[in-house]
Amino acid sequence: MRKIAREIILCTVSVGFLGLAGYTQSNQVAASAWHKGMPRAMKGLWYSYYKGKPGGALHVVKSAYTFHQIRYSTRFHAYYVFNISFDWVQNTKYRYIGSHKYRVTGIAEGGEAAGKRRTVTFSVTKHHLRTSWATWTKKRPNNMISSKKGSKYGY
Known part of the structure; x- marks a missing residue:
């Protein structure tokens, strides 16, 4: 009789833990979900260079x-x-797609694709941001002037 009671209690506790684990797991957000805005690692002013200029x-x-x-x-x-x-x-x-890569989508407001949805994949490291057409860096050109007096962004 004791053996049966112990097995019933063990089964009840096991089912309880499994139910609790399933409940907590369903509330987590997947890394591949779409998030509003831009990734924090990408924010700021990036510069591209062509032949050193x-x-x-x-x-x-x-x-x-x-x-x-x-x-x-x-x-x-x-x-x-x-x-x-x-x-x-x-x-x-944006959506994180792995290996420091983000897929960013939004509505283009200028240029040839105005009003259309544009999707770009960015690869981000500490010092570089890469797209399919350019590599960007945080390094500001040495002889850069501000076109606005007191501009907080440096342009």
């Missing part, structure tokens, strides 16, 4: 990213970010 700037904020051209001023003998953005994407959401 600055070519463009990528500005990533909370829920959007924008591309800017970098031009050279012969008057000041320095580079500056041309503030007219030729392409920007708003209302972004």
Whole structure:
């Protein structure tokens, strides 16, 4: 009789633990779920270089990213970010796809694809951000001037 009672108690406890484990597991968010905004690792101002000269700037904020051209001023003998953005994407959401890679999608608000959904895969490390068409770095050009007085972003 004792053996049967002990087996019943053991089964009841085991089923209870399994039920509790199943309940807690269903409330967790998968890493592959879509999240609003932009990944924290991508936020900031990134620069691309072509043959050693600055070519463009990528500005990533909370829920959007924008591309800017970098031009050279012969008057000041320095580079500056041309503030007219030729392409920007708003209302972004992202998904982590593994190995420091994110798939970011949002609505394009400028350029040729205005009003259409754009999806880009970014690879992010501490010092570089890579896309299929460019590599971006946090390293600011040496002779960079601000086109706005007191600009907090450096352009």
